[in-house]
Amino acid sequence: NCSLNTTTNHLRHVESMAVLPSGAGKIPRLNAVILGEALASEEDDLVFPSDDFARQALLPSAQKYLEMYKRSVEDPAGFWSDIASQFLWKSKWGDTVCSENFDIRNGNVYVQWFKGGITNICYNCLDRNVDSGNGDKIAFHWEGNERGFHDSLTYTQLLSQVCQVANYLRDIGVKKGDAVVIYLPMLMELPIAMLACARIGAVHSVVFAGFSADSLAQRIMDCKPKVVLTCNAVKRGSKVIHLKDIVDAALSESAKNGISVDACLTYENRSAMMRETTKWQDGRDIWWQDVVPTYSTICEVEWVDAEDPLFLLYTSGSTGKPKGVLHTTGGYMVYTATTFKYAFDYKPSDIYWCTADCGWITGHSYVTYGPLLNGATVVIYEGAPNYPDPGRCWDIVDKFKVTIFYTAPTLYVTRYSRKSLRVLGSVGEPINPSAWRWFFNVVGDSRCPISDTWWQTETGGFMIAPLPGAWPQKPGSATFPFFGVQPVIVDEKGVEIEGECSGYLCVKSSWPGTFRTLYGDHERYETTYFKPFPGYYFSGDGCSRDKDGYYWLTGRVDDVINVSGHRIGTAEVESALVSHPQCAEAAVVGVEHEVKGQGIYAFVTLVDGIPYSEELRRNLITTVRNQIGPFAAPDRIHWAPGLPKTRSGKIMRRILRKIASRQLDELGDTSTLADPGVVDQLIALADC
Numbered sequence: 001n002c003s004l005n006t007t008t009n010h011l012r013h014v015e016s017m018a019v020l021p022s023g024a025g026k027i028p029r030l031n032a033v034i035l036g037e038a039l040a041s042e043e044d045d046l047v048f049p050s051d052d053f054a055r056q057a058l059l060p061s062a063q064k065y066l067e068m069y070k071r072s073v074e075d076p077a078g079f080w081s082d083i084a085s086q087f088l089w090k091s092k093w094g095d096t097v098c099s100e101n102f103d104i105r106n107g108n109v110y111v112q113w114f115k116g117g118i119t120n121i122c123y124n125c126l127d128r129n130v131d132s133g134n135g136d137k138i139a140f141h142w143e144g145n146e147r148g149f150h151d152s153l154t155y156t157q158l159l160s161q162v163c164q165v166a167n168y169l170r171d172i173g174v175k176k177g178d179a180v181v182i183y184l185p186m187l188m189e190l191p192i193a194m195l196a197c198a199r200i201g202a203v204h205s206v207v208f209a210g211f212s213a214d215s216l217a218q219r220i221m222d223c224k225p226k227v228v229l230t231c232n233a234v235k236r237g238s239k240v241i242h243l244k245d246i247v248d249a250a251l252s253e254s255a256k257n258g259i260s261v262d263a264c265l266t267y268e269n270r271s272a273m274m275r276e277t278t279k280w281q282d283g284r285d286i287w288w289q290d291v292v293p294t295y296s297t298i299c300e301v302e303w304v305d306a307e308d309p310l311f312l313l314y315t316s317g318s319t320g321k322p323k324g325v326l327h328t329t330g331g332y333m334v335y336t337a338t339t340f341k342y343a344f345d346y347k348p349s350d351i352y353w354c355t356a357d358c359g360w361i362t363g364h365s366y367v368t369y370g371p372l373l374n375g376a377t378v379v380i381y382e383g384a385p386n387y388p389d390p391g392r393c394w395d396i397v398d399k400f401k402v403t404i405f406y407t408a409p410t411l412y413v414t415r416y417s418r419k420s421l422r423v424l425g426s427v428g429e430p431i432n433p434s435a436w437r438w439f440f441n442v443v444g445d446s447r448c449p450i451s452d453t454w455w456q457t458e459t460g461g462f463m464i465a466p467l468p469g470a471w472p473q474k475p476g477s478a479t480f481p482f483f484g485v486q487p488v489i490v491d492e493k494g495v496e497i498e499g500e501c502s503g504y505l506c507v508k509s510s511w512p513g514t515f516r517t518l519y520g521d522h523e524r525y526e527t528t529y530f531k532p533f534p535g536y537y538f539s540g541d542g543c544s545r546d547k548d549g550y551y552w553l554t555g556r557v558d559d560v561i562n563v564s565g566h567r568i569g570t571a572e573v574e575s576a577l578v579s580h581p582q583c584a585e586a587a588v589v590g591v592e593h594e595v596k597g598q599g600i601y602a603f604v605t606l607v608d609g610i611p612y613s614e615e616l617r618r619n620l621i622t623t624v625r626n627q628i629g630p631f632a633a634p635d636r637i638h639w640a641p642g643l644p645k646t647r648s649g650k651i652m653r654r655i656l657r658k659i660a661s662r663q664l665d666e667l668g669d670t671s672t673l674a675d676p677g678v679v680d681q682l683i684a685l686a687d688c
């Protein structure tokens, strides 16, 4: 049942914005007055789209957005069917476009979109574009870690390469519904592998190639793939990382636990390592270059139901092991394509670069599927953004004449012209107003709107994001919800709060890109996301809404932290730390970090009689690197002879967060602690 109640709060506010004349800009004062008193008082915070931009924008006015948004929530079936019809379906979905139960009080939660519709997302990304005359358009520009290494593929060439991998996978017995693990860096082979899986209906599970062998093994054991796709090594900055060794260790770990993988297709990445020096297990390991090119460049697609799984992507939660977020085909396809088009004001002449790795959701939805579904030209960069120097990113922008640049707000600076840029995007963490202004003024020459996109692995695509050109922006606000998304802010009791407020960000009713379950654990899906605030999907984020209806994300309210756009559960870091034989207990919190957004701050208590030392500190950090991956290494270890606990033994993280950020005058009430003395002790040890 998708019929929805439209009179959400932000709509009323947007209605008041709808009088904004299309394309009006440049004279904020005038516009602020036109917008009415509410906005006039905040005129200094508003950044209007320029006349030039608004004139050419896909959505040139708040009025237009409002019309479309209204329809998207009043008639979601009609709204999304019209959009979905632009894709190729072997046969159309049934009469029920969407069926869902988003309210746990009414029984099990489920979501279905376009059920009965038969399609294939790889076909829609590639064959559809080739068939419509865009075969010679560049699909991917690839830039290597080292300057001077680059390559590109047209849509026709990409299709051929995808077909060869798909034929190989089919030949070794991978069938519709089988899992395939992909552990590759940002070579073109990574999206090629994803698309090849999609073509034959296999379910890809990409594991970010910065994860350790232990983390990879854990994921392999959970989804039991027929085959793992990897490469022998990669250069990241000036370092060579031996990915194949990591895969070998993960596969033997899985085998010990009874999960054996038959095949490991290994790409020989010659810029990093030659095959002769790569460790090899005959019978299991196969060189990509030896087999894939021998297959036909034509591969029949496997037509699948809209609700057949497309991929699994593991993500961190506040407790327990990583969760396998499951996305299905039809709704995800329609949603990523539509969000990409509108949030970036995409035009066929654009050159688009998203700096995310395909190991994260951003690389799934906005490196691979969303852009290719729109027939876009996408830049892929293998290396680190600051290698060999901080100007590298802007080199790449200039080299490929990038017009849309989508990144996490943790990159820096200047030197290059960046004249080609027209839209900027930001994701992964709240962007503070001064960083916003820097991005806007310096990177975008005050010309380019910023699409600050709020979303999650679970949501599949953008949820709250500016539609550039449609309305004035406020630095630091993700602005308004995307079509079909009904955000709700609730208090601790789960009661919806209206108007200007702050609280927990939830969503009422599904959107096509919603994840459908956690792989193998539907109960955990319901408990984590639908039980905290019955009636809603709970995002885990805090949020406020100002009097003009703009949404402001304030960060996670659970024990999840975002480090340079990498989502990490504090519980995972803690369990890695306590696996060290000398560590008795650990409590991890996030702290503000100038470069990474958030840093990892770990309090550790040691086993009785073990002295704290520099060597132990380093060993603890190494333990985390080995068990999760280098990106999860704590920035700070704080030796704690005792941790602040309540009398019932619960660690009071609120106090630890204050100590970690040195807000010592904001410790609050410590009288309920079992031993209030530990707080002073921790403070005394803070700078050791």
Ligand code: WTA
Binding pocket: 315, 360, 361, 362, 426, 427, 428, 429, 430, 431, 452, 453, 454, 455, 456, 457, 458, 478, 539, 540, 541, 553, 554, 555, 556, 562, 565, 566, 567
């Ligand atoms: C955070 C990444 C503020 C948020 C796409 C969310 C943001 C988590 C924004 C999801 C944004 C993402 N402003 N915070 N524009 N975008 N976040 O699953 O805390 O890796 O819950 O997906 O990132 O991280 P994930």
